[in-house]
Amino acid sequence: MAELFHRKLERSTIGFVLAIVAAASVGGLVEIAPLFTIDETVEKAPDMRLYTPLELAGRNIYVREGCYACHSQMIRTLQDEVERYGPYSLAVESKYDHPMLWGSKRTGPDLARIGGKYSDFWHVAHLTNPREVVPDSNMPAYSWLARTALRVDDLPLHLKALRAAGVPYTDAMIENASIDAYDQATPESSTSSGVADRYGKETQVRVFDDVATEVTEMDALVAYLQVLGRLTDAPYKNTAAPQKPPGPVK
Amino acid sequence: MVKSLTEAERQIALAISVAVAFCGLVLAAAGTQDTIEVHGWLILIFGAICAVVVIRDLWEPEPPKSRLESYYDDPIKAGIIASMAWAVVAMFVGVWVAALLAFPDLTFDSAWASFGRLRPVHTSGVIFGFGGNALIATSFHVVQRTSRARLPDQLSPWFVLVGYNLFCILAASGYLLGVTQSKEYAEAEWYADIWLVIVWVTYFVLYIRTLARRKEPHIYVANWYFMAFILVVAILHIINNLAVPVSLGHAKSYTIWSGVQDAMVQWWYGHNAVAFFLTAGFLGMLYYYLPIRAQRPIFSYRLSILSFWGITFFYMWAGSHHLHYTALPHWVQTLGMTFSVMLLVPSWASAGNALLTLNGAWHCVRDDATLRFMMVAAVFYGISTFEGSFLAIRPVNSLSHYTDWTVGHVHAGALGWVALITFGSFYTLVPSLWKREKMYSSALVEWHFWLALAGTLVYIFAMWNSGIIQGLMWRTYTEEGTLAYSFLDSLRAMYPYYIARTFGGLLFLIGAVIGSYNMWRTIRASPSSAAIEGDVPLNVTTAVVRG
Numbered sequence: 001m002a003e004l005f006h007r008k009l010e011r012s013t014i015g016f017v018l019a020i021v022a023a024a025s026v027g028g029l030v031e032i033a034p035l036f037t038i039d040e041t042v043e044k045a046p047d048m049r050l051y052t053p054l055e056l057a058g059r060n061i062y063v064r065e066g067c068y069a070c071h072s073q074m075i076r077t078l079q080d081e082v083e084r085y086g087p088y089s090l091a092v093e094s095k096y097d098h099p100m101l102w103g104s105k106r107t108g109p110d111l112a113r114i115g116g117k118y119s120d121f122w123h124v125a126h127l128t129n130p131r132e133v134v135p136d137s138n139m140p141a142y143s144w145l146a147r148t149a150l151r152v153d154d155l156p157l158h159l160k161a162l163r164a165a166g167v168p169y170t171d172a173m174i175e176n177a178s179i180d181a182y183d184q185a186t187p188e189s190s191t192s193s194g195v196a197d198r199y200g201k202e203t204q205v206r207v208f209d210d211v212a213t214e215v216t217e218m219d220a221l222v223a224y225l226q227v228l229g230r231l232t233d234a235p236y237k238n239t240a241a242p243q244k245p246p247g248p249v250k
Numbered sequence: 251m252v253k254s255l256t257e258a259e260r261q262i263a264l265a266i267s268v269a270v271a272f273c274g275l276v277l278a279a280a281g282t283q284d285t286i287e288v289h290g291w292l293i294l295i296f297g298a299i300c301a302v303v304v305i306r307d308l309w310e311p312e313p314p315k316s317r318l319e320s321y322y323d324d325p326i327k328a329g330i331i332a333s334m335a336w337a338v339v340a341m342f343v344g345v346w347v348a349a350l351l352a353f354p355d356l357t358f359d360s361a362w363a364s365f366g367r368l369r370p371v372h373t374s375g376v377i378f379g380f381g382g383n384a385l386i387a388t389s390f391h392v393v394q395r396t397s398r399a400r401l402p403d404q405l406s407p408w409f410v411l412v413g414y415n416l417f418c419i420l421a422a423s424g425y426l427l428g429v430t431q432s433k434e435y436a437e438a439e440w441y442a443d444i445w446l447v448i449v450w451v452t453y454f455v456l457y458i459r460t461l462a463r464r465k466e467p468h469i470y471v472a473n474w475y476f477m478a479f480i481l482v483v484a485i486l487h488i489i490n491n492l493a494v495p496v497s498l499g500h501a502k503s504y505t506i507w508s509g510v511q512d513a514m515v516q517w518w519y520g521h522n523a524v525a526f527f528l529t530a531g532f533l534g535m536l537y538y539y540l541p542i543r544a545q546r547p548i549f550s551y552r553l554s555i556l557s558f559w560g561i562t563f564f565y566m567w568a569g570s571h572h573l574h575y576t577a578l579p580h581w582v583q584t585l586g587m588t589f590s591v592m593l594l595v596p597s598w599a600s601a602g603n604a605l606l607t608l609n610g611a612w613h614c615v616r617d618d619a620t621l622r623f624m625m626v627a628a629v630f631y632g633i634s635t636f637e638g639s640f641l642a643i644r645p646v647n648s649l650s651h652y653t654d655w656t657v658g659h660v661h662a663g664a665l666g667w668v669a670l671i672t673f674g675s676f677y678t679l680v681p682s683l684w685k686r687e688k689m690y691s692s693a694l695v696e697w698h699f700w701l702a703l704a705g706t707l708v709y710i711f712a713m714w715n716s717g718i719i720q721g722l723m724w725r726t727y728t729e730e731g732t733l734a735y736s737f738l739d740s741l742r743a744m745y746p747y748y749i750a751r752t753f754g755g756l757l758f759l760i761g762a763v764i765g766s767y768n769m770w771r772t773i774r775a776s777p778s779s780a781a782i783e784g785d786v787p788l789n790v791t792t793a794v795v796r797g
């Protein structure tokens with residue numbers, strides 16, 4: 001009977017096409033659509049900050065260089081991971097991440113909570129040549145970052161595009177994006193309080209790459225690395241353990 | 251190639267080439283401060299070259315009407331050559347990337363040669379360049395033969411093939427320049443993505459038009475898979491790549507998805523790229539070339555139906571197994587795991603169907619390396635789908651995820667299944683398309699087979715070892731209850747396996763080079779006189795002539 005029905009279906013191209021579309025649509029609809037409607041999917045974190053233009057530029061360098069091919073940014077709810085890397089990642093932490101950089105391969109360690117773990121100096125030395133700092137590392141050297149000036153003039157366009165995608169950047173943020181990027185990495189400049197006003201007083205304003213005269217790609221990347229895991233306190237307050245309870249963090 | 255187009259088609263081809271070149275010019279002009287400028291010029295040059303090629307033969311006489319009495323095979327030939335060229339390049343990059351993990355300073359201190367940029371060149375190069383061209387070429391072949399109808403026109407197959415390769419070139423060169431969305435297997439940026447949509451819609455329409463002309467009442471199984479491949483890849487591609495470009499003059503765009511939803515959309519895409527690109531399409535090949543080569547009908551029609559609909563329905567639920575223990579809600583993870591395990595049924599139905607088809611032809615498998623390629627491919631398909639279902643089980647995944655075990659699993663499928671079935675199909679197809687009696691050298695086919703098999707085994711054993719060691723080291727505790735190994739300890743343990751994997755990959759690459767050489771020599775050999783009996787479309791006219 002079923003076979004007869006299929007024999008019929010095989011005679012109709014359009015019928016077959018429609019059947020494929022129908023069969024293939026169900027899974028995606030059931031699994032994806034509710035992620036937008038069920039409130040608990042993303043936790044509430046009122047203190048969640050936005051990336052500053054400099055951090056965003058650094059994030060784009062992270063994407064461009066394919067750091068995600070070796071580093072995850074997603075600490076799973078497993079005890080050993082929590083002990084190694086810190087509290088497990090919450091959905092809200094990547095709420096403004098277009099795209100997310102959870103990663104799928106750990107050739108290097110997870111970076112979800114790398115912010116504040118090392119000094120800027122360490123990062124610059126490490127990125128310039130990882131084997132100077134960690135002799136057995138197989139991470140590529142990114143020596144050109146410190147030599148390359150950061151393009152800041154188009155940052156307003158970047159923030160605008162992100163706003164179109166749903167990130168709540170204000171008009172003032174968009175308007176001042178280029179200056180803010182410059183100021184965040186050159187604290188002596190007269191306007192540098194503007195970044196902190198717009199993005200919160202926790203914003204790290206300083207020379208990241210040890211060279212105060214120019215804003216380089218190294219500044220941006222290190223600024224990004226130093227803010228990872230520090231946009232909200234929610235993971236440290238979160239006590240709900242959805243699956244295996246994480247062990248005590250030492 | 252242009253000579254086989256009608257005059258009207260040549261004019262349209264010229265118009266398209268000029269339009270493409272113009273788009274390139276616009277991008278180059280808009281993006282003078284951005285890497286998109288490079289791509290603008292590249293598109294312009296590509297369009298210009300196509301235009302010149304068309305113009306050269308624009309005023310040649312029309313192809314004779316008698317062309318309609320044969321299949322249209324020129325684009326298939328070009329597709330096979332493109333596929334093998336991409337195979338050699340992208341597998342070379344694979345070996346390079348593998349070597350970089352053991353010898354990280356093989357980058358010559360240049361940005362483009364660092365691991366993060368080369369890796370997507372490898373993945374896109376093998377999946378889209380090698381695999382995609384192979385799929386387009388074989389699908390054109392299979393749909394004509396099983397429908398006993400010629401492709402409906404001469405222009406659209408060329409548009410699909412050439413346009414598709416433009417996409418591949420934009421993608422691969424973009425990664426070297428640092429142009430990437432970072433979405434795995436969908437790294438290409440917005441303008442390349444839009445172009446691929448245009449190409450893909452043309453491909454779909456072409457396929458449907460050919461099927462509509464079929465002289466056989468039923469649509470053959472292989473075509474079901476090719477249709478699913480074309481359709482679902484279109485859906486996945488469009489939804490996953492929805493993005494807001496920074497401006498017309500920027501290569502960069504921001505995906506409209508964010509965070510946990512982005513992760514789910516990405517792996518719904520990513521896993522089904524495996525399912526519908528690397529599985530369904532290649533099953534289409536299996537269902538046609540294996541029975542042809544073995545000269546036996548498919549073992550069971552019912553199993554074909556079961557496995558086809560099982561794969562089409564179940565796979566789309568499985569993507570969330572890439573996100574176990576993450577911030578993705580638990581219920582979605584559970585669904586992903588459940589369907590992944592159920593997937594084993596249709597997967598093994600396919601693999602079993604293929605192997606049982608060989609019953610009664612095992613002596614051919616022993617003697618014929620081409621058939622052996624396909625047989626071993628079916629075995630690896632069975633192995634890697636079993637492994638896949640196993641890795642999707644949450645506790646197993648807690649160990650394997652983020653480690654080399656995943657990479658080993660991917661390559662059991664990629665090398666053992668995708669590449670081997672492709673080589674087997676090509677060795678069947680090349681002599682028949684170019685009307686040669688057989689391949690230039692069957693000894694070289696034999697060599698290719700053993701190199702490929704040895705390379706695959708070395709690769710996956712190395713990665714099983716490294717992956718499991720890595721996973722165990724990360725979770726081992728001392729008696730005092732602290733973590734026993736630092737991350738660096740686990741990294742140090744990987745080096746021997748990274749070297750072994752590079753060696754395995756090298757064997758595989760040498761095999762592919764030998765295969766390309768063999769195909770090249772076959773193409774260059776003089777044609778055999780005997781045309782293949784009955785290898786023509788069933789036209790009204792020919793049917794009358796044959797009486």
Ligand code: HEM
Binds near residue numbers: 104349373
């Ligand atoms: C010469 C043979 C090959 C070599 C040496 C090779 C090597 C590699 C290496 C080193 C990686 C990166 C792994 C990592 O990040 O640790 C990789 C990833 C990958 N390769 Fe290959 N490869 C080969 C052939 C292929 C083929 C033929 C395909 C597909 C048809 C393929 C598909 C992939 C995919 C999909 C990934 C990403 C895996 C993941 O994200 O888990 N490779 N390959």
